[in-house]
Amino acid sequence: MMAGNETTRYSYPGIPEIPQDDVEFGKEIGRGGTSYVFQGIWKTKDDFPVAIKHLHRNVQEIEFIALKMIKDDKENKHKIGKTFIAHILGLITKPPLTCIVLEYAENGSLLEYLSQKRKQQQPLEHDKFFTWTRQGALAMQYLHECKIIHRDIKSANFVITDKYNLKLCDFGISRITDQTITTTFAGSIPWMAPESHDEAFSLNTDIEVSPRSDIYSYGVVIWEMWTCRKPEVSMKVNGMYPIVEGTPPKLKDMLHSCWEVDRKKRPSIPDILQTMEDLSVTKGIEVKDFIEMPNDRKLPGNDDDAEYETLKYSDVAMQLRKFGDRLVDGEVEGIFGVWGIID
Structure with missing residues (x-):
């Protein structure tokens, strides 16, 4: 009430x-x-x-x-x-x-934030890179545990709070299942897994997606955060985005595995979390759950007494x-x- x-x-x-x-x-x-x-x-x-x-x-x-x-x-x-x-x-x-x-x-989308970094010719700070990749992965892990396939994982669908923490949004084309399903073409092509659009381009309207389709897309988001570049289909070589000089081999291998054509070979969310944790240790970065702790405030519209x-x-x-x-x-x-x- x-x-x-x-x-x-x-x-x-x-x-x-x-x-x-x-x-x-x-x-x-x-x-x-x-x-x-x-x-x-x-x-x-x-x-x-x-x-x-x-x-x-x-x-x-x-x-x-x-x-x-x-x-x-x-x-x-x-x-x-x-x-x-x-x-x-x-x-x-x-x-x-x-x-x-x-x-x-308050701080807009991740896409906008990285665009500003690109204009300033600055990389994303390492503490944000490692914390945000962790936060995004945890959000996806939660969705998949709820049997929700997002289907439109991209930097524009992550937003940045006033405390510089990352949140996932936009479930307009999601699907609710923990299995591989047939569905119709939808999403944002530069981030889409090959199984999500190749069949559509061949005039077959039924495509196959699974939670591992989100993994492919999240690999593109991690690549965006590492490079501050905007993905374009024309950049791809053999289905993969270019790895910039100075990329740690472990990160390069993980991104390539995220972009495997065979979705069964793509890493799991725990695999991604472990890789990023290992990389942060080699960089001497302490990865936290939050950039800054969020305000301990009760959001309106969440009455505990409501049934x-x-x-x-x-x-x-x-x-x-x-x-x-x-x-x-x-x-x-x-x-x-x-x-x-x-x-």
Whole structure:
């Protein structure tokens, strides 16, 4: 329950509804294939700074389900990886808008941050490199434990908080399974694993993705942080981005393994974490979980007394399959196809 006699409203099970008039939209701070993102304030929560993600109609349901699974997760709620997922505060679902209200990351996206470094001709500081690669890997590990394949891991989908910690966001094209699945083409090509786009280019709309597809993409993000270069498909040689002079052999080997065409040969998240820890020791860098400890503040929209409706994994999977059926029947226009588990 909220203060006074006001009851928390849920337009989607488990995620509080925020009246549109309670927030104020500011400047646009980002856009992509599934949404526009605005800086804003939550006026009825002492002008709390927020990011407001205005969703395109065709991705609303899939993103809500992924966010709900994260928000409802009780078993792993104390795992540190969840700390590095951008926190959802609530939804705006009343016409004409459909928005997700998230905590605001003051220092923008990792893509923007690295772009500034590139313009200044400066490398990313080693303490940030090792801490951020760890934070990003822990966020991905948490998602995969929740059976969520992100499918759009890239520097633009990591944001940097006021304490210079990294958080993963944007689940608009995610999939919920821990297996290899068939789905349709979606994502950002310079970061995409070959299995995620090669088949699409050969006019086969069904592609195969798995948690190891995220590993390929994260290898590109690590390469971005090490080089401060922006990936372009034209840079690739035999499917791999160029390794700059001075790259430690252990890091070079790990990046090459992330970009293996055979996804079964790609490293696991624990493998990546161990490699980065070993490298930090050789560089004399103490890797911490945080650049700076986050503020110990309670985010608005997270009333401990609120009763959240919990969906089991099987219920969520059924919702997704029904959503896929609606797409095939022409009820929803979008980029998603029918789910299918493959060996």
